[in-house]
Amino acid sequence: MSRITLENLPDFIRGTAILGTGGGGDPYVGRLMLEQELTKCGGVDLIDPDDVPDDLFAISVACMGAPTVFVEKLPNAQATVTAMRRIEKELGRKFNAIIPLEAGGVNATLPLVVAAQMGLPVVDGDGMGRAFPEFQMTTFNIYGVNCSPFVMADDFENTIVLETDNALRTERYGRAVCVKMGGIAQVASYAMTGEQIRRTCVPRTVTLAVDIGKRVRELRVEGKEDICEGLAAYFATSRPPRFARVLFDGKVQDVMRGTEDGWTVGNVTISAAGDSSDEMFLTFRNEYSLAKLNGKTVAIVPDLLFILDRETGEAITTETLRYGQRVKVIGVAATEEMRTPEAVEVIGPKASNISEPFVRLEDLAWGGSS
Amino acid sequence: MSRITLENLPDFIRGTAILGTGGGGDPYVGRLMLEQELTKCGGVDLIDPDDVPDDLFAISVACMGAPTVFVEKLPNAQATVTAMRRIEKELGRKFNAIIPLEAGGVNATLPLVVAAQMGLPVVDGDGMGRAFPEFQMTTFNIYGVNCSPFVMADDFENTIVLETDNALRTERYGRAVCVKMGGIAQVASYAMTGEQIRRTCVPRTVTLAVDIGKRVRELRVEGKEDICEGLAAYFATSRPPRFARVLFDGKVQDVMRGTEDGWTVGNVTISAAGDSSDEMFLTFRNEYSLAKLNGKTVAIVPDLLFILDRETGEAITTETLRYGQRVKVIGVAATEEMRTPEAVEVIGPKASNISEPFVRLEDLAWGGSS
Numbered sequence: 001m002s003r004i005t006l007e008n009l010p011d012f013i014r015g016t017a018i019l020g021t022g023g024g025g026d027p028y029v030g031r032l033m034l035e036q037e038l039t040k041c042g043g044v045d046l047i048d049p050d051d052v053p054d055d056l057f058a059i060s061v062a063c064m065g066a067p068t069v070f071v072e073k074l075p076n077a078q079a080t081v082t083a084m085r086r087i088e089k090e091l092g093r094k095f096n097a098i099i100p101l102e103a104g105g106v107n108a109t110l111p112l113v114v115a116a117q118m119g120l121p122v123v124d125g126d127g128m129g130r131a132f133p134e135f136q137m138t139t140f141n142i143y144g145v146n147c148s149p150f151v152m153a154d155d156f157e158n159t160i161v162l163e164t165d166n167a168l169r170t171e172r173y174g175r176a177v178c179v180k181m182g183g184i185a186q187v188a189s190y191a192m193t194g195e196q197i198r199r200t201c202v203p204r205t206v207t208l209a210v211d212i213g214k215r216v217r218e219l220r221v222e223g224k225e226d227i228c229e230g231l232a233a234y235f236a237t238s239r240p241p242r243f244a245r246v247l248f249d250g251k252v253q254d255v256m257r258g259t260e261d262g263w264t265v266g267n268v269t270i271s272a273a274g275d276s277s278d279e280m281f282l283t284f285r286n287e288y289s290l291a292k293l294n295g296k297t298v299a300i301v302p303d304l305l306f307i308l309d310r311e312t313g314e315a316i317t318t319e320t321l322r323y324g325q326r327v328k329v330i331g332v333a334a335t336e337e338m339r340t341p342e343a344v345e346v347i348g349p350k351a352s353n354i355s356e357p358f359v360r361l362e363d364l365a366w367g368g369s370s
Numbered sequence: 371m372s373r374i375t376l377e378n379l380p381d382f383i384r385g386t387a388i389l390g391t392g393g394g395g396d397p398y399v400g401r402l403m404l405e406q407e408l409t410k411c412g413g414v415d416l417i418d419p420d421d422v423p424d425d426l427f428a429i430s431v432a433c434m435g436a437p438t439v440f441v442e443k444l445p446n447a448q449a450t451v452t453a454m455r456r457i458e459k460e461l462g463r464k465f466n467a468i469i470p471l472e473a474g475g476v477n478a479t480l481p482l483v484v485a486a487q488m489g490l491p492v493v494d495g496d497g498m499g500r501a502f503p504e505f506q507m508t509t510f511n512i513y514g515v516n517c518s519p520f521v522m523a524d525d526f527e528n529t530i531v532l533e534t535d536n537a538l539r540t541e542r543y544g545r546a547v548c549v550k551m552g553g554i555a556q557v558a559s560y561a562m563t564g565e566q567i568r569r570t571c572v573p574r575t576v577t578l579a580v581d582i583g584k585r586v587r588e589l590r591v592e593g594k595e596d597i598c599e600g601l602a603a604y605f606a607t608s609r610p611p612r613f614a615r616v617l618f619d620g621k622v623q624d625v626m627r628g629t630e631d632g633w634t635v636g637n638v639t640i641s642a643a644g645d646s647s648d649e650m651f652l653t654f655r656n657e658y659s660l661a662k663l664n665g666k667t668v669a670i671v672p673d674l675l676f677i678l679d680r681e682t683g684e685a686i687t688t689e690t691l692r693y694g695q696r697v698k699v700i701g702v703a704a705t706e707e708m709r710t711p712e713a714v715e716v717i718g719p720k721a722s723n724i725s726e727p728f729v730r731l732e733d734l735a736w737g738g739s740s
Contacts, residue, residue, distance in 0.1 A: 177546055
């Protein structure tokens with residue numbers, strides 16, 4: 001599979017929603033946008049990171065803001081192109097590929113929408129291997145790619161070009177503008193060469209999303225196996241293989257959620273199915289960042305946390321959590337490039353204001369459902 | 371007088387503090403900065419707006435933020451030059467003059483500091499004829515000069531280029547970044563041709579500041595006349611002549627002040643000297659915007675309000691107001707270009723969230739001290 005087409009679109013969308021780890025917004029919006037483009041162009045070519053040539057010059061495009069806002073105010077592909085064109089003007093060089101910033105949520109779809117509109121290929125990889133709430137939280141930044149020039153565009157084609165000495169500062173300045181733009185902004189950033197892509201990206205996350213979505217669909221059709229258990233088992237065969245496990249099975253008992261400083265923040269408490277008094281508590285800022293089982297940490301960023309509908313295997317995002325949902329919580333190990341000490345510094349617990357140290361999912365003890 | 375030199379610097383600084391209409395920050399800071407430059411270069415040439423040639427290409431430089439912040443975090447001339455250079459890069463054209471954005475406060479001084487550093491002349495005029503709290507509140511904007519590209523720079527030489535369809539939007543986006551930059555940002559904007567300057571600026575406000583400062587000094591030395599009455603009388607002879615009047619004489623009774631969204635906001639109550647129960651109440655956002663005598667409006671933006679020390683005639687800025695100060699309040703008519711219907715729309719009461727209509731100072735009734 002080297003293309004995203006109308007045929008694998010439903011699998012891809014399902015997979016990006018799951019890889020959104022709770023964030024990244026309603027997958028329905030991204031699906032509609034991409035479906036429209038694929039109907040016109042037939043498909044978007046993917047380039048394996050291993051095959052990226054040196055003369056590739058790619059740009060990362062994304063939507064900045066809180067998923068709670070995305071529900072009402074849709075991502076704007078045209079403004080994204082405006083942002084991208086502005087960087088080209090700034091650098092005096094045209095881009096010949098798009099690279100996703102995130103593997104999950106709307107920001108996994110938007111690059112394909114833009115690529116389809118512009119007839120460009122998309123690199124099969126991204127800078128997060130999931131979704132994260134901030135722009136400096138990328139392997140691009142961790143391994144030395146400059147996020148500047150960082151261009152934001154609003155719905156009126158107004159642009160802002162940020163050039164700073166570090167990605168965290170860009171995030172802080174840009175987020176403040178994003179709030180004033182109505183809680184959503186279109187962004188182009190991390191202009192990258194082929195060498196930088198090969199060295200820094202989390203590889204093959206576009207095809208990973210397709211595979212995850214496909215696996216969930218197959219499990220649903222087969223009906224032989226528990227979907228969530230089956231999905232956790234799938235990761236043993238993914239490329240590269242990853243540790244994954246169903247951490248909890250229960251019912252959403254309580255949700256605290258707000259929109260603060262441009263993010264969707266809060267927590268959710270899930271009580272165990274049946275007679276058990278077990279409780280799982282997860283905190284989130286756009287994405288799920290920490291899971292505690294009866295007060296004991298069982299998964300922590302940058303490792304991935306999914307909350308899935310226990311019957312359908314569909315992702316439940318942080319802005320759609322509500323009382324009574326029957327869910328399973330899955331923990332998946334982040335890839336190795338996301339777990340190095342320098343990576344954990346930028347995308348680990350401290351960066352999400354969690355005072356605990358990062359411990360690998362596979363080293364944390366728990367009394368999960370399996 | 372066609373230069374600012376060490377000789378007329380004290381008068382100029384005193385005058386800019388008064389024309390700051392309460393805002394624009396501590397004049398002491400601006401004085402030190404400019405004194406240092408003038409010691410090196412000898413003086414800065416002024417160009418009368420009537421004499422501005424067509425091939426003049428000027429840029430407005432300013433410090434954005436709350437005066438309460440300026441006291442601790444000084445304006446940064448180097449970063450201002452960075453912002454200016456960034457616009458030159460953007461437009462592909464060098465500036466050959468500086469035009470002040472404001473006639474009052476630190477932003478009346480900063481253009482001269484930058485001009486001295488760069489060996490450029492300064493246009494004897496500005497875009498506000500006083501100080502105002504927001505960047506769209508300029509005659510430049512009112513009469514059609516685009517404020518974009520609008521460049522902000524922080525102390526680390528990070529830059530942000532804003533290009534929007536209107537100055538109010540630029541102000542909103544820029545202000546949010548300013549707060550994240552620590553409440554102060556250096557700005558270059560309103561790149562302008564000679565024709566635009568002649569058509570839109572409030573003329574001769576640099577020399578006006580010098581004249582005001584000089585007049586106060588002379589009145590102090592002469593000791594024959596009340597300084598504030600004498601200053602009000604001076605405006606009958608200014609170029610152009612303007613209506614001005616001492617509105618109140620009293621003691622600061624109460625000050626409410628905060629720093630909100632990047633501005634110094636609040637109000638001050640002044641009680642009459644002697645046995646009178648008269649009270650004057652002024653509101654401010656960086657600058658004084660409304661004066662009420664016993665509940666009745668006696669002056670309103672864009673007309674100018676000064677609160678001066680009643681003995682020395684020195685300006686009292688909104689961030690230095692405190693209980694017990696003996697003050698006089700002077701109202702001065704804004705110039706005609708600031709009082710047109712289109713100007714009042716942008717710099718009048720509504721723009722400062724005051725629900726009253728603009729009425730000219732000379733048409734408002736009052737029972738002032740004269």
